[in-house]
Amino acid sequence: MKLVHSYGILLISYFFCITSVLARQPIEAATAERPKETYQIQRLTGDLPINAEWNKSQWQKVPSIKLSNYMGKAPGFWPETEVKMMYDDANVYVIFHVKDHYVRSTVREYNGSVSQDACVEFFFAPDSASPEKYFNLEINAGGTPLLYYVTEPWTAFTKLDSTDIKRVEIAHSLPSVIDPEITEPTDWTIEYRIPLAVLGAFSNVTKPEPGAIWHANFYKTASKSINPHWITWSPVDYPKPNFHLPQFFGTLIFQ
Structure with missing residues (x-):
C-alpha cells in the first residue's frame, strides 16, 4: 500500500x-x-544644415527605418513614420518624417510631457558595454524636447538642464504650437544634431566609427490624441505601452 x-x-x-x-x-x-532590428549608420561627408528638410541631398542616399510595430491597442489610424541617421567625428544626426492624420502639440517647456502630443522619440544607449543605460530624447511636433539619462528605468535618471538641451540643435517643419488638433492628413518632420560632448558628460560613449555598436529604439506616440498610439521600430514584447525597456532595443552599427 x-x-x-x-x-x-x-x-x-x-x-x-x-x-x-x-x-x-x-x-x-x-x-x-521577435528578433531585434539592426540599422547601419552611414558617415556624413561635408556639412548638414539642420532645417527639417527630409528630401535634401545629404539624406537622399541614406536608407530609412520604418516603424512597423506597436504596443497596446492597435491605432485606428497608423501614422507612417520613417527615420534616418548619420554621424561624424563630433555628432550624430537624426531625421524623422511622419505622414500623420491627427496632430496636436501644445507643450512648450523643456522636459515637459511632450509624449502626450504628437511626438517622435529616440531611446539610445551610446555605451556598448552598458546597453541598459540610455538617453531618451523625445520631441513633439512643435520641436519641444525632453532629454533624460536613465540608469534604472523609472527610478534612477538625470534630467538634462536647459543649457545642455539647447546644445542639441533641433529643427521642425510645423509651428511651435498646434492647437486645435489637425484632423486632416499632415506631413511633418523633426531633424536634430546631438553633440557627442553632451552625451559624454553623463555616460561613457562608444566612439562612432566603422564597426562600433550602440543600442537603441525609435518610437512614435501621441498618448492624448484623438488617435492614441505607441509605435516602435524594434519589437517590444510587453503587455502594455512602455518604451523604457532597453532589453528590447535594436542594434545600431556604424559604417
Whole structure:
C-alpha cells in the first residue's frame, strides 16, 4: 500500500513538472520569434544644415527605418513614420518624417510631457558595454524636447538642464504650437544634431566609427490624441505601452 501511495506522489510531481515546462514554452518561443532590428549608420561627408528638410541631398542616399510595430491597442489610424541617421567625428544626426492624420502639440517647456502630443522619440544607449543605460530624447511636433539619462528605468535618471538641451540643435517643419488638433492628413518632420560632448558628460560613449555598436529604439506616440498610439521600430514584447525597456532595443552599427 505504501508503495502505491509513493508511486502516486511521483506521478503527480512529474505531471506538475511537465505542465510547468510546457507553460513556459510559448513565452520563450514568442520571444525567440521577435528578433531585434539592426540599422547601419552611414558617415556624413561635408556639412548638414539642420532645417527639417527630409528630401535634401545629404539624406537622399541614406536608407530609412520604418516603424512597423506597436504596443497596446492597435491605432485606428497608423501614422507612417520613417527615420534616418548619420554621424561624424563630433555628432550624430537624426531625421524623422511622419505622414500623420491627427496632430496636436501644445507643450512648450523643456522636459515637459511632450509624449502626450504628437511626438517622435529616440531611446539610445551610446555605451556598448552598458546597453541598459540610455538617453531618451523625445520631441513633439512643435520641436519641444525632453532629454533624460536613465540608469534604472523609472527610478534612477538625470534630467538634462536647459543649457545642455539647447546644445542639441533641433529643427521642425510645423509651428511651435498646434492647437486645435489637425484632423486632416499632415506631413511633418523633426531633424536634430546631438553633440557627442553632451552625451559624454553623463555616460561613457562608444566612439562612432566603422564597426562600433550602440543600442537603441525609435518610437512614435501621441498618448492624448484623438488617435492614441505607441509605435516602435524594434519589437517590444510587453503587455502594455512602455518604451523604457532597453532589453528590447535594436542594434545600431556604424559604417
